[in-house]
Amino acid sequence: xxxxxxxxxANHFLKMITILQHGEHExxxxxxxxxQGGDEPFRILRLYEGDxxxxxxxxRLIILGGQMSANDEREYPFLVQEKLLVRKAVAHxxxxxxxxxxxxxxxxxxxxxxxxxxxxxxxxxxxxxxxxGQRFFPGNFEVFHWHSETFDLPEGARLLATADAVKNxxxxxxxxxxxxxxxxxxxxxxxxxxxxxxxxxxxxxLNDSEEKLAENRILCDAIVRVFLAGWRW
Numbered sequence: 582x583x584x585x586x587x588x589x590x591a592n593h594f595l596k597m598i599t600i601l602q603h604g605e606h607e608x609x610x611x612x613x614x615x616x617q618g619g620d621e622p623f624r625i626l627r628l629y630e631g632d633x634x635x636x637x638x639x640x641r642l643i644i645l646g647g648q649m650s651a652n653d654e655r656e657y658p659f660l661v662q663e664k665l666l667v668r669k670a671v672a673h674x675x676x677x678x679x680x681x682x683x684x685x686x687x688x689x690x691x692x693x694x695x696x697x698x699x700x701x702x703x704x705x706x707x708x709x710x711x712x713x714g715q716r717f718f719p720g721n722f723e724v725f726h727w728h729s730e731t732f733d734l735p736e737g738a739r740l741l742a743t744a745d746a747v748k749n750x751x752x753x754x755x756x757x758x759x760x761x762x763x764x765x766x767x768x769x770x771x772x773x774x775x776x777x778x779x780x781x782x783x784x785x786x787l788n789d790s791e792e793k794l795a796e797n798r799i800l801c802d803a804i805v806r807v808f809l810a811g812w813r814w
Contacts (some may be wrong), residue, residue, distance in 0.1 A: 582613040587616065595639050597622045598622065598642075599624055599641070600624065600626065601644045601645060601683070602628065603629055603682060604647050604648055606773050608645070608770065609765055610767045610768040610770050612643065612765045615806075621809065628659045635666060637667040638670035640675055641675065641677045642670050643677075643683070644680065645680055645683055646680050646683060646728075647681075648764060650682075651685040668690040670757070671691065671754060673777075676757075676808060677758065678757075679755060680757070685759075687754065688759065692735070693734065695731070695732045696731065698730055701726035701729075703727075703789060704793055705725050705762075706723050707751075707762070708721050708743055717803055724800070725764075725766050726761070726763065727763060733749075734749055735754050739752060741753055741758075747761060753812075756811065758808070764796055764800050764801035766794070766797065768794060771786065771787065772787065
């Protein structure tokens with residue numbers, strides 16, 4: 582039997598939401614659920630499995646977290662091509678969401694330094710700045726962190742949220758939003774990340790998560806909806 586061939590238009594993948602995943606244990610989580618619930622077309626490029634980084638920037642791009650540093654280009658050569666793609670996307674005006682490592686990749690792609698910071702693991706309070714995103718980043722709110730590096734803000738970026746321990750918690754650059762925290766986490770993702778902690782640390786994080794994940798899901802859904810609207814706050 583002859584298989585029917587489906588010829589996709591040349592710009593098909595540019596219009597589809599592209600998600601860059603850096604590791605098996607850093608999935609899109611609730612972001613994927615929200616996109617599926619809204620029948621939004623998307624593709625996940627698993628860079629750690631060898632999926633190639635696109636040459637042309639998609640119209641909508643999500644960059645997930647990862648265990649590596651944005652500086653680890655020798656160990657993870659795909660980071661070189663990824664930074665080039667992110668730089669093109671920001672310059673092109675693509676709608677970009679960068680999460681944790683993703684936010685650091687936006688900064689690095691724009692020529693800024695990513696460096697060691699105070700380690701933040703678990704739920705932490707951050708403070709929203711006076712900005713168009715104030716309804717998502719209010720006075721004080723809790724988010725989930727899992728990082729030990731931070732970055733300098735790119736030129737022209739606007740700080741949206743901050744904290745005492747790590748200053749740059751969320752920023753906007755053109756149509757790119759970078760957040761140092763993890764709005765996408767689920768109970769399963771957090772349990773996977775926390776499995777190697779000592780019993781007391783793991784218990785605190787898991788207990789806190791039972792109380793805070795519902796609000797975090799609301800925040801994630803709100804961010805994704807505005808992402809889909811092209812950051813029309």
